[in-house]
Amino acid sequence: MPPASVPWFSGPSLQASQPAVETALGDPVVSASLWAGVAIMGFTTLLFVFLGRDVEDETVRRIFVATIAIPAISTVSYLGLATGLTVAVVEVGGRRIVTTYGRYITWTFSTPMILLAIGLLAGARGSELFAVVVADVAMCLTGLAAAFTESAVWHRWAWFAVSSVFFGVVLYVLLVSMPVAAASRGGAVEDLFDRLKTLTAVLWVGYPVVWVLGTEGLAVVGLGATSVAYTLLDVGAKAVFGYLLLSNTAAHDRVREVAGPARPAAAVDD
């Protein structure tokens, strides 16, 4: 029974030598977009650490930890994609699709950090942070399910639909629920929250659009364009987002209060 003795966990890396994955990663545009991701996100991580060198306030420190984690996880993500460890080929409806499924795995860790960082800035309630993180993780893991689905094309779209419902919950908390908390803080905090909220909502909508148009959806555009689009979105939603958040909070260092179970009267001092 030789096929049964194939080590399944050696699979992901064997795929790097699999013709279809090799060809995909051999495309200079795909490869460049992934290694550029490693470089940009690695540099961004170092920059964020530098920005946080003097932070004292506990809430600001938490925002920094969450925000530094974003490009750090993203660096790991791009390294996994660029070396082919988390790239696979699936076959569905007679079509072969190269899926960079590692994205969904690392988004499961990095996107909650984004929501946590912006939620801490807003002074969101514990129940809001809880709801948005649960919905976000469910969104990423159902995206992973879609990526692995070969049984039928409509099964992939069913996962896409379920994932989109969870995304709707995330957007609701971000655009409707959290702004109430942010407004009660007023001043510079509210302004910064509003900018980051809009940036996040707009760019995050870009991800499912790329999915639909890209190789995993309708394949209107090829793998090169899909990969470049994701990298650009990541630069905006992670590096630019984080820079705006950290440079402002580090400069002013006046975001005082943290969302949590026992928040004793938020001291808004703007």
Added chain:
Amino acid sequence: MPPASVPWFSGPSLQASQPAVETALGDPVVSASLWAGVAIMGFTTLLFVFLGRDVEDETVRRIFVATIAIPAISTVSYLGLATGLTVAVVEVGGRRIVTTYGRYITWTFSTPMILLAIGLLAGARGSELFAVVVADVAMCLTGLAAAFTESAVWHRWAWFAVSSVFFGVVLYVLLVSMPVAAASRGGAVEDLFDRLKTLTAVLWVGYPVVWVLGTEGLAVVGLGATSVAYTLLDVGAKAVFGYLLLSNTAAHDRVREVAGPARPAAAVDD
């Protein structure tokens, strides 16, 4: 080396076209029990969201978030099973077993929500919530290990035994430890906790019983009966549990206090 080039992550969905999995999911009883799970859990999620439309109190909101997450995760679970994404065939001791391993993966996420919801209701200590969630996650992941074990039948039972020990810890916290906290709250909260505690303990004991009698254990009953039994247990332990919890807490909206690191004097107002 053609077998080595099989994409391992395409495996789970390729299995949907694998004869044994196809046959299993082709059984109308199995299929109906899984798609019924999708429908019931999807509807339950919507119902719970509706019940929570006016909730104001922060603790009640947290209970709602945890409880809404239960059928939401369960819907995802049943979609994965019904489409064959998280169903596999294992071979152990000369016997082929269809395992719906996706259950163990999603229980890892959904069952902590059940324990969190009931623990928040009881006003359990942080250390109790911590202990019960750790034991619960360990219980689910060792169940997953049992499902994947083909090396020897007794290895499967070793995992079952380890998983049962963790289940014992969960039952201890639920039946011995948490009731102390619930009793100190008294009144309607204590009554509701007692009912939910009994419902949960009784139904949760049903799961290992089904495992032992079902296809993954002694195979006294077939896959159809196993699958129907799990769906019925899920309806009780998730949908009925959640409805009792949420309809009562939403109606009264007087569960005030939350377990957490810094709980300043619980305001029990029953």
Added chain:
Amino acid sequence: MPPASVPWFSGPSLQASQPAVETALGDPVVSASLWAGVAIMGFTTLLFVFLGRDVEDETVRRIFVATIAIPAISTVSYLGLATGLTVAVVEVGGRRIVTTYGRYITWTFSTPMILLAIGLLAGARGSELFAVVVADVAMCLTGLAAAFTESAVWHRWAWFAVSSVFFGVVLYVLLVSMPVAAASRGGAVEDLFDRLKTLTAVLWVGYPVVWVLGTEGLAVVGLGATSVAYTLLDVGAKAVFGYLLLSNTAAHDRVREVAGPARPAAAVDD
């Protein structure tokens, strides 16, 4: 397409019957080191539960929950390795490597418990616990990535390097940041923290050293020595660590304060 119908999730256990894994686990030194791990960690778990039988203080209870979880998770880890469920053979640069990848999976759960326990003892800030746990989980998961990498030898070392950077963050928090909090508590707590901190730092440095010298790195030593070395490190970093922590905190039961979002004036009573 017979290879494609191999159930991927049956893979890990089929490997136990795979010649290379069978040979590896057939080595009496390897096998003894793994089953000894099951026995030692199982016994340690029971001992820790016994030590915690009378603990009252909430912070001490949390330290106990985290610390009891360490050998409990480790018992599960060794059972998975000893039965071959989480052992695989990877092929890289023409060399076949037996990887006990289950270690990285369970370390992802057990090592945060170690850091949490020592952090609670020190009375570390929430932001410190957050940072150290994120870095630690990233360290373990990039170690897992290294274990699965077959695409190139230098890719494995790239993962090792990234994992080491995260390890550096863990060491920084443990040796530079947390001691400040511990010092502010003084007395017996500070002394105990200092001993545990040194024990942890020294032993944890041993793990990457074993990796470099062992079968997954330069293969200076064989699988038997590698496996024995990991078991010895685990006994020190988990069992001895936990015994020192719990026997002292249970005896004195005077570690009062917990790190958390809202810590109202730490009551240091030493």
